[in-house]
Amino acid sequence: AQSVTQLDSQVPVFEEAPVELRCNYSSSVSVYLFWYVQYPNQGLQLLLKYLSGSTLVKGINGFEAEFNKSQTSFHLRKPSVHISDTAEYFCAVSMDFGNEKLTFGTGTRLTIIP
């Protein structure tokens, strides 16, 4: 079975500073990796996903993530954050064959300090 670890439950960052949200996964088979974002009082929406190919994935709102198979990581980065990036970010993993299910991490709450 796959699992996801998001070590940082909360990350405060000054506006216009860079940010990295960490995600590590474990799985015995090939995986697909996702980052979802949840803005206050809303449902989740897809930020980006890694399926195959280039390990650097670009998403919406200037975010990107890098798949590192040897370190089983999929860290999310943004070079300069804005107040509007205040949200909770979830890393998720699914397996590479016939598996309908996503396994989510516990989430990282990103707070932007003006």
Place this chain on the structure above:
Amino acid sequence: NAGVTQTPKFRVLKTGQSMTLLCAQDMNHEYMYWYRQDPGMGLRLIHYSVGEGTTAKGEVPDGYNVSRLKKQNFLLGLESAAPSQTSVYFCASSSLGRGRETQYFGPGTRLLVL
């Protein structure tokens, strides 16, 4: 397109009462999911459906039942609510069930069981 909608948005129940949460999607998706979100625990899958007339158990199915009588609707029922079921419930859908597919989420239902 409305995407994924959920009713009601909020509900307060007393222990032992029953209720049904309704999820509707207008994207002609085959797969639908019910999750619960609790602080510090991320999203956990309750039940899911791979098509009209079919349902399957997820990670935390106890105390819940589901039905998918129409392709566009997925109902989650609580027969006898317990305080442990206080949570935020999210419905999601995807076009296919392969792990690479994006899931589209509704805005959530906040349930308080007293």
